[in-house]
Amino acid sequence: SIGTTLLRIEAISDNSQQIFYELLTESPFIIDRLTGKIQLKKLLDYEREKSYRLTIKAYENLIPVYAVVFIRVIDINDNSVLIHMKVEENKILQQTENDKNIFSIPEDTLVGTRLAHVILNDLDSF
Numbered sequence: 001s002i003g004t005t006l007l008r009i010e011a012i013s014d015n016s017q018q019i020f021y022e023l024l025t026e027s028p029f030i031i032d033r034l035t036g037k038i039q040l041k042k043l044l045d046y047e048r049e050k051s052y053r054l055t056i057k058a059y060e061n062l063i064p065v066y067a068v069v070f071i072r073v074i075d076i077n078d079n080s081v082l083i084h085m086k087v088e089e090n091k092i093l094q095q096t097e098n099d100k101n102i103f104s105i106p107e108d109t110l111v112g113t114r115l116a117h118v119i120l121n122d123l124d125s126f
Contacts, residue, residue, distance in 0.1 A: 002040055009036035009067060011058035024055040029071075031056065038069070046075040047123065082121040088114055 006029070011019045023031040028042035029052070036058070054069040087103070096102070105115060 002043065004040045005037045006040065007038050009038065009056050009058065011065060013060050017060045019058050019060050022057045024057055027052050027054055029054060044073050046073045049073060084119040086117045088116060
């Protein structure tokens with residue numbers, strides 16, 4: 001969720017001065033300039049972006065050092081499956097009851113008779 005701390009970058013000063021942190025990459029993350037904590041500022045979507053490469057600058061006075069952080073997004077099942085169905089004419093009786101489709105077939109329908117063509121699309125698979 002937004003505001004979650006993912007990790008913390010830490011640079012150590014030889015002379016105990018305050019080190020400041022800066023995120024140089026445009027991304028859905030922010031960095032606390034004093035603590036180096038990297039947090040989520042926007043929700044991630046695996047279908048849009050599977051990974052991020054962040055460049056971090058740490059500095060005291062005028063001497064910067066840089067670090068690169070790779071973040072991999074894990075896919076979750078956040079999209080419903082879309083169902084498309086084409087019913088063969090004169091083979092199935094279709095009716096709707098309480099927003100549910102009910103299908104009936106004659107009892108003398110032969111085994112192997114094509115009744116419908118069903119296509120399922122899972123948007124999480126793309």
